[in-house]
Amino acid sequence: MNSDTREILATKDVAWERRIMAARRRATLIDRAMTGVMSLAALFLVIVLSGVIFIILRAGLPAISWTFLTTASSITDPGGGIGPQIWVTMYILVLSLAIVTPIGVGAAIYLSEYARPGPITNAIRFSTEALASVPSVVFGVFGAIVFLTIMNLGFSVLSGSLTLALLNLPLMVRIAEDAIRAVPTAYREASLALGGSRWETIRKAVLPSALPGIITALVLTGGRIIGETAPLILTTGTTISPNAQYSLNPLQTGETLAVHIWVLKIVGVPGLQDAQLVADGSAAVLLLIVLIINVGMAYFTNRLTQRLRGASGAPRAGGSKKG
């Protein structure tokens, strides 16, 4: 190699290295910038959520008092409460959970413990998945057709509860099935080895272990029921009869807390001066319920997973016993 070529190579190297250095610097710069952008996106969501909670509570908390929560609402005089709306909300919550839980858990048991791969299981799975994607207003329309018109239940708490039960069925099935599948196969094998039948195994070994998961499903479903609006407007109605404000009759029309907010803000109650305040107060109550449910649930599941991890050594087999 003569000195000329060596010189050329050397100069080439310097130029090449400069280009690499420049590219590196640019890449590092872009990397930092994009890290910033993505962190800002996350920060933005945190700020919006805190803002939402702060604004709703600041506007609504002053309205909340024991009288507000317990007295009947008024469409004329200020100072009315939301007692009947809370009553209807709880009534619909209990009624639809009572309908959706046995069907949802039953379907989940079938899918995890009995179903064999095949066209019928496929059809059930596909239906569950499809049902989960249906917009809630379509459930409302379906409820209006089937429960109001065909079964002639009219606008009623029962129609609304049936509609919401249907709406929450897929979620219930999915979470309950996950909970049942998470029960270690060893539990089933132990029960079967002791001479238990399949039904006894499910009842005495599988379901008790899956219970926390099933309760999670119940609470999350409950949270959704409390916040639901559109399907209820179409099936339960938007009024509470003044002479049946705490009625147990499931064929009464009803108005949940969420629907009440919508009525106050959108339909309007012309004679009511403090409609804004009642709406704000109702929103704060609704938000508090939802926050308590979700934060409580997060705490509960964290504790549970920690306990399960703590008791480790036991295999956490996800698979279930088939066939």
Place this chain on the structure above:
Amino acid sequence: MRLRQGIVAQSIFFTAAAIVALSTAALLLFTGSRGLAVFGYMNPAEFFLSGSWNQNDENFGVLPLLAGSLLTVGLALLISGPLALGVSIFMVEIAPEPVRRVMRTVVELFAALPSVIYGLLGLTLVVPWVRESFGGGLGKGILAASIVLVFMTQPTIVSIAEDALRALPESLREGALAVGATRWQMIWRVLLPAARPGLITAVVLGTGRAVGETIAVQMVIGNITSRMPKSLLTGATTMPAAIVTQLPEATSPEHRAALIMVAFLLLVITFSLIAAVRAAGSRGKARPTTRRRPSPAAQTAAVKGGD
């Protein structure tokens, strides 16, 4: 005795599962048959091509509703998609574990907030802001509805996109970093292309969520059905908003049938989105075999249909 008990139990559980399957069929059947009845009153061309939905002159053209839905959802996704993608990348690739856990709670709370609260905030914050910043009109319209939808679609898109990114094998990251890529180069050139099927699924399901959203949109869009949307700032409507506004008051059988037909169209749209996701999933090679099951609350975030 024990045998009989077992058989009874099994048939009860099968019945429960069958109810789920039959509900889906019933949903299609009843909304379909009652909705298609509208073509007994008007011909399909009129229904699908007329640019006015007016119950006073009994003219039900679905175009204003379709156009409103399309514009609202399109505009919302334009903002919501990149935002959610950024957040999910932050959660998987950047945030340390405690921060990631906080972010997950934040995203789950976005899903847990009732629609009517989004609508209330839309009315008190977004609508006045639109009115003052862009001038003219009431502020109710497609832009306001889109802004509300941006936040309502976050949980769906973020939770699915996060799962897709997390499911990528660690070797992809190691390989990219080993050849000297910066973190962003690794994300942009390696992770995002590899996770593409999952990311598309996330956006498609977010679309489904946005298309079905009812109350929050109804509260801020102004509910004008009689004409095509004129601009992003003036009153318009969407398919679900029109249903919930008009169905309780619809008395003529023609009006009812037309609204039920709109619900059936919504059903067809969401089922097609699911079918598209399924088709893409079975084709896409990056579908992981060992998929982490998301937490129950994250599942609510992912499946919650529009209210």
